[in-house]
Amino acid sequence: MSSEIATTDQGAALSGKYLTFFLGAEEYGIAILKVREIIGIVPVTPVPGTPTFMQGVINLRGKIIPVIDLRAKFGMPTQPASRETCIIVVRRLDLELGIVVDAVSEVRNVAAAETDAMLDLGGEISAEYFLGISKADGKVRLLLDIDRILSTEEVLELGKR
Amino acid sequence: MKNKAKPATLDLGEIAVQLMQAQPNETASLKELCAALGQCVEGEQGTDCSPSVKRLVTAAKAKLDSLLSGEAADAEQALAAAVRLTCLATSPEPEPQGGGAAELDWEAEAAPAAAIESLLPSLPPGKPTLLPADPDLDLIGEFMTEANEHVVNAEAALLTLEERPDDAAAVNTVFRAFHTVKGVSSMLGMTALAELAHHAESLLARIRDGEIRCTGVYANLCLRGIDLLKETLNAVSAQLHGQDAKLPAGYAELVRALQNPDSAGADAPATPAPILAVLPPAPVAPTPVAAASAPVAAAAPSAPAPQAAAAAAVAPSAPAPVAAPSAVRPAAAAEAEAPARAATPGDETSVRVRTDRLDRLIDMVGELVIAHSMLAADPRNDVSRDPELSRKVGHAGKIVRELQDMSMSLRMVPLRPTFQKLTRIVRDVAKKSDKLIQFVSTGDDTEIDRNMVDVIAEPLIHMVRNAADHGIESTAARIAAGKSPTGTVRLAAYHSGGSVVIDLSDDGGGLDKERILAKATQKGLIDPNKSLSESEIYQLIFLPGFSTTENVTDISGRGVGMDVVRRNIEQLKGRIEITSERGKGTVFSIRLPLTLAITDGMIVRVGSERYIIPTVNIAMNFRPEASQVSTVAGRGELILLRGELIPLFRLHQLFKVDGAATEPTRGLVVVLRDGAGACGLLVDELLGQQQVVAKSLGAGIGKVPAVSGGAILGDGRVGLILDPSSLVQLAKDSRTGRPQPEAASQTVSN
Numbered sequence: 001m002s003s004e005i006a007t008t009d010q011g012a013a014l015s016g017k018y019l020t021f022f023l024g025a026e027e028y029g030i031a032i033l034k035v036r037e038i039i040g041i042v043p044v045t046p047v048p049g050t051p052t053f054m055q056g057v058i059n060l061r062g063k064i065i066p067v068i069d070l071r072a073k074f075g076m077p078t079q080p081a082s083r084e085t086c087i088i089v090v091r092r093l094d095l096e097l098g099i100v101v102d103a104v105s106e107v108r109n110v111a112a113a114e115t116d117a118m119l120d121l122g123g124e125i126s127a128e129y130f131l132g133i134s135k136a137d138g139k140v141r142l143l144l145d146i147d148r149i150l151s152t153e154e155v156l157e158l159g160k161r
Numbered sequence: 162m163k164n165k166a167k168p169a170t171l172d173l174g175e176i177a178v179q180l181m182q183a184q185p186n187e188t189a190s191l192k193e194l195c196a197a198l199g200q201c202v203e204g205e206q207g208t209d210c211s212p213s214v215k216r217l218v219t220a221a222k223a224k225l226d227s228l229l230s231g232e233a234a235d236a237e238q239a240l241a242a243a244v245r246l247t248c249l250a251t252s253p254e255p256e257p258q259g260g261g262a263a264e265l266d267w268e269a270e271a272a273p274a275a276a277i278e279s280l281l282p283s284l285p286p287g288k289p290t291l292l293p294a295d296p297d298l299d300l301i302g303e304f305m306t307e308a309n310e311h312v313v314n315a316e317a318a319l320l321t322l323e324e325r326p327d328d329a330a331a332v333n334t335v336f337r338a339f340h341t342v343k344g345v346s347s348m349l350g351m352t353a354l355a356e357l358a359h360h361a362e363s364l365l366a367r368i369r370d371g372e373i374r375c376t377g378v379y380a381n382l383c384l385r386g387i388d389l390l391k392e393t394l395n396a397v398s399a400q401l402h403g404q405d406a407k408l409p410a411g412y413a414e415l416v417r418a419l420q421n422p423d424s425a426g427a428d429a430p431a432t433p434a435p436i437l438a439v440l441p442p443a444p445v446a447p448t449p450v451a452a453a454s455a456p457v458a459a460a461a462p463s464a465p466a467p468q469a470a471a472a473a474a475v476a477p478s479a480p481a482p483v484a485a486p487s488a489v490r491p492a493a494a495a496e497a498e499a500p501a502r503a504a505t506p507g508d509e510t511s512v513r514v515r516t517d518r519l520d521r522l523i524d525m526v527g528e529l530v531i532a533h534s535m536l537a538a539d540p541r542n543d544v545s546r547d548p549e550l551s552r553k554v555g556h557a558g559k560i561v562r563e564l565q566d567m568s569m570s571l572r573m574v575p576l577r578p579t580f581q582k583l584t585r586i587v588r589d590v591a592k593k594s595d596k597l598i599q600f601v602s603t604g605d606d607t608e609i610d611r612n613m614v615d616v617i618a619e620p621l622i623h624m625v626r627n628a629a630d631h632g633i634e635s636t637a638a639r640i641a642a643g644k645s646p647t648g649t650v651r652l653a654a655y656h657s658g659g660s661v662v663i664d665l666s667d668d669g670g671g672l673d674k675e676r677i678l679a680k681a682t683q684k685g686l687i688d689p690n691k692s693l694s695e696s697e698i699y700q701l702i703f704l705p706g707f708s709t710t711e712n713v714t715d716i717s718g719r720g721v722g723m724d725v726v727r728r729n730i731e732q733l734k735g736r737i738e739i740t741s742e743r744g745k746g747t748v749f750s751i752r753l754p755l756t757l758a759i760t761d762g763m764i765v766r767v768g769s770e771r772y773i774i775p776t777v778n779i780a781m782n783f784r785p786e787a788s789q790v791s792t793v794a795g796r797g798e799l800i801l802l803r804g805e806l807i808p809l810f811r812l813h814q815l816f817k818v819d820g821a822a823t824e825p826t827r828g829l830v831v832v833l834r835d836g837a838g839a840c841g842l843l844v845d846e847l848l849g850q851q852q853v854v855a856k857s858l859g860a861g862i863g864k865v866p867a868v869s870g871g872a873i874l875g876d877g878r879v880g881l882i883l884d885p886s887s888l889v890q891l892a893k894d895s896r897t898g899r900p901q902p903e904a905a906s907q908t909v910s911n
Contacts, residue, residue: 059877
């Protein structure tokens with residue numbers, strides 16, 4: 001039998017189900033199999049001496065997990081939490097992290113034919129955080145490479161010390 | 162955040178999202194989702210979905226059903242499984258025998274593979290791999306534990322089979338091990354394991370059906386199969402931990418041999434030898450082994466009496482010592498074998514539980530305590546308003562507290578195994594250095610936190626070795642000093658005032674104060690003009706690079722041990738004290754907290770933030786007068802406390818907290834004391850003392866300067882636990898003008 005979750009094939013790598021969410025007016029997607037759960041915003045305890053995108057830690061049913069502010073990570077202006085604000089809990093190996101987003105949208109099926117590779121937009125926008133862009137229905141959705149976001153230098157640095 | 166499930170047609174993706182947001186206790190919405198799942202596969206909608214999607218959805222629905230009917234043992238897990246299955250079903254091209262199928266049968270422990278077998282006509286072609294490209298870590302983790310247990314059981318069963326080749330129960334145990342491993346590993350895409358288990362299973366099937374007997378070549382093949390299975394599992398777990406693991410050596414050969422066991426007979430004669438060497442010899446001759454180990458064991462419990470002394474006394478005399486070492490080795494092997502034996506059914510006075518599950522249980526009990534205290538603090542719960550409710554809440558509180566005590570005690574294990582290892586060390590040292598030493602231990606049933614056992618074992622080994630090697634004099638010296646020729650090393654553990662105390666005493670020569678002083682002066686470790694108290698002198702032996710013994714032996718004496726000892730004990734938040742009398746002996750007294758998990762903490766407020774300071778580090782706290790505070794060069798601040806000047810650090814500055822009291826006279830100074838000295842920490846106020854369960858801040862955040870971890874506070878929020886010594890370091894760094902810790906740039910020396 002072939003492997004359980006076929007992501008090895010380079011061409012088909014982008015296609016699959018994505019959980020989409022909003023940061024401001026922009027819509028992003030995370031591969032659904034990376035998502036553990038979605039919780040409403042809870043009080044976050046800030047941790048001193050961590051990068052600004054590291055919003056702090058939360059109590060996830062008795063377990064403490066760090067929470068990243070994706071707005072800060074992308075250099076977008078922060079905004080106060082609203083009723084729509086959610087924390088998407090993702091997991092990669094033994095890293096469990098919350099990601100604060102403005103609002104969760106839907107689960108979409110993304111077909112490979114409707115996607116483009118990430119464009120190099122220059123400036124401070126680092127293309128490495130993205131798998132590609134979905135342009136289905138005439139809307140742009142940025143597909144996040146969550147592994148990359150969790151393993152960018154900062155997080156690795158933090159993990160090492 | 163609660164999207165109510167809309168009736169009628171939800172597609173799978175929407176259901177998945179709603180499931181993800183649902184809580185196990187939201188029965189109403191779960192019921193709707195369950196119904197929606199049903200609709201997806203039945204009727205019109207159902208016609209256009211593939212059979213595999215149908216199967217996954219049906220499985221997800223079954224999970225939800227079991228949750229709703231209360232049959233599921235772990236509601237949260239059932240929900241998580243349902244979510245995962247639904248997610249898998251939403252994938253555009255669900256794998257025909259995808260992970261979903263593995264989960265379908267995941268809990269059907271008896272014969273998971275049987276149902277799956279039909280789905281698996283043959284094993285995948287190509288090179289076997291340890292792990293699939295995108296492994297499901299949850300499932301694999303569970304599988305690894307299960308597989309390892311099966312291997313242990315199978316090994317024990319195979320040893321039984323050696324004696325009684327026709328023991329059907331044992332054959333079945335081995336068969337089941339391979340069978341389960343095969344079924345689950347192939348589901349998970351771990352083809353290397355699957356292939357090996359598959360061929361071994363085929364062989365076992367023939368044995369089970371009476372076609373062949375489990376003797377000679379076949380028995381060897383089975384044993385090799387188990388050994389290789391073990392190695393492959395180790396390789397998988399190495400790879401899971403990010404190491405680059407390969408298939409174990411001999412994998413291909415063995416798979417070939419298993420495929421064709423009858424022709425394997427030719428090369429069989431060459432192979433049995435190494436296999437037998439791997440086998441613990443215990444089952445072959447259990448009686449003599451037990452007898453040989455008896456004297457060792459007899460010396461351990463509180464029996465300083467004649468026979469122990471006699472056993473020790475006999476040792477150095479004529480032929481006995483030669484025989485002894487060889488007798489000890491099988492005893493050790495027998496001990497190692499014991500757990501495997503104990504795991505056979507019908508012998509279950511205890512249950513093995515995965516530690517992460519245990520930790521999870523303790524976490525959840527902690528959450529329960531918080532949830533209950535919120536309930537109890539609710540204004541509606543007032544004796545005068547509703548005495549009945551108040552009584553019920555109070556009753557629940559009692560139960561919750563008992564549950565909490567009980568859950569904490571689950572982590573505790575006796576010190577016995579640790580002490581038993583030490584028995585062996587004393588023996589070895591005595592033999593090597595040609596001394597007569599008896600080892601006496603008492604209180605080995607004293608319990609200590611499981612996590613501490615490993616940390617304390619190493620220092621104890623060092624110290625016991627030191628006591629036997631340096632503490633106890635040579636036999637001649639003892640006789641000359643008019644002492645009994647047999648030295649005694651005594652280890653005693655007991656509870657005292659909320660801590661565990663381990664006393665290690667010897668009746669040797671005692672510590673030589675003058676020599677310690679001379680050595681320390683010679684090595685430049687102390688100022689020769691400074692006078693030191695007796696206990697201060699003894700503490701010198703914990704300095705790195707200190708060793709007083711003239712001759713460095715291969716056992717001890719290089720001066721690397723004692724500083725490690727102190728570091729480990731301090732790491733456990735423990736203390737070590739030494740008392741010694743010249744010519745009479747030395748006592749090392751180690752005092753440890755009962756558990757590392759609970760920190761006695763003072764909760765302080767700074768602005769809107771709360772921090773927890775371990776109570777052990779707090780010397781005192783007070784509100785300073787303006788006259789007590791003075792600045793140095795406009796930068797550093799000092800506080801005068803009873804004639805002593807101590808540096809003052811402001812927590813709100815260090816942690817950049819807004820809205821805190823900036824005037825020391827309006828705040829509170831907490832005086833922290835540790836080995837390095839004292840310092841004052843300015844906070845806004847004390848909120849009270851509390852025992853908190855210390856937790857890691859999560860792997861993603863790494864080590865944070867000045868913070869040792871976090872704890873869930875009474876209101877369910879996370880409070881950070883401060884680490885006083887690194888806090889002082891941080892404060893000093895910030896004062897010397899180094900940049901404030903922007904973690905990404907800061908390099909912390911520890």
